[in-house]
Amino acid sequence: MSATDTLLSAVPQSPSAGIKTMARFGFAAIGIVYILMGVLALLAATGLGGGARPDREEAVQRLQDLPAGNIMLGLIAFGLLGYIVWRFTQAIRDTEDKGTGLKGVGTRLWYIASGLLYAGLALYAGRLALNGRTERGADTSQTLTAKVLGWPGGDWLIIILGVVIIGVAIFQVYRAYSGKFQKDVNASGLSANQEQLVYRAGQVGFTARGLVLAILGYFFVQAGQQSRASAVGGTGEAFDFLAEMGPVVLGTVAAGLVAYGLFMLVQARYPVLRGI
Structure with missing residues (x-):
């Protein structure tokens, strides 16, 4: 050498x-x-x-x-x-x-x-x-959305952003069931049972996070379609959306988070x- x-x-x-x-x-x-x-x-x-x-x-x-x-x-x-x-x-x-x-x-x-x-x-x-x-x-997202909607073709840009966020949401669910997130944790310090628990927690967690992101993306698509910045929402609005589906749905996603x-x-x- x-x-x-x-x-x-x-x-x-x-x-x-x-x-x-x-x-x-x-x-x-x-x-x-x-x-x-x-x-x-x-x-x-x-x-x-x-x-x-x-x-x-x-x-x-x-x-x-x-x-x-x-x-x-x-x-x-x-x-x-x-x-x-x-x-x-x-x-x-x-x-x-x-x-x-x-x-x-x-x-x-x-x-x-x-x-x-x-x-x-x-x-x-x-x-x-x-x-x-x-x-x-x-709400920064609403403020920025309002500015973009004022641009030529701004409504399409907001719709595209919403579609991109939904794509990220789908990728989160893909990560959950492809097991790719496992490479982010050094399992050498975990027992086999602990590693399995971490894996399941990751699956459930990334799925729930993906669902919330999908709702946020949907808000942006709606804002673009309606040319209405107030249609954009954050995590609070996403939970309101889930609550309308019933406490079981909201509770399940909450447990996932x-x-x-x-x-x-x-x-x-x-x-x-x-x-x-």
Whole structure:
């Protein structure tokens, strides 16, 4: 082995400790948010929710009522920021080796979009941690939709966006039953029974998440067809939509989101973070 080869072999090939830590904080933060959101939806399904709306902001706000709630909110905000950093790292440094082809670039752009989806929630959690109770901001998705609808052909752009989101939802369900999500968890530290439980939680969780995303995509399609930005909704509106189908449907999806949150916590504990 040459001196150059020896030097290269000494260079760490895994993600830096800092980015790895931020990624794990991110998985944990998302897991906690989904568990809280699922629990709120379960309470709503059983009539015990006290009128609380089971959406992401409400889930984060509930942390403030717990002991050391502001500290927890700060950690959630930091964790969500860590997830955004990790997603950007995946996209920019191509840690998954997706390449520069059309499919690869599309996947890497999705990593960025996936990270940015949590930017607003991270900001909201940070404001709560620093300032206490705060008013919810305007619905960003509705505001942006209204602007796009004002463009020439804007209604078609919104419809296309809705179709893309529905496509992502279908992919989530595909991931659930293809078992591809298993590669995101290092199962070497799990027993066979634990690995099976994690696998089932992932299946149920990704399916439930896919259903919620499909509803959000449907909202965008409706907004484009009707040229009406108010037709766009977030997770709260998606749960309202499910509640109209009955408490059993809402409760089933809510339980699935709790399962997804648990899967994310396991991923935080046993992550597979490919090299950068």
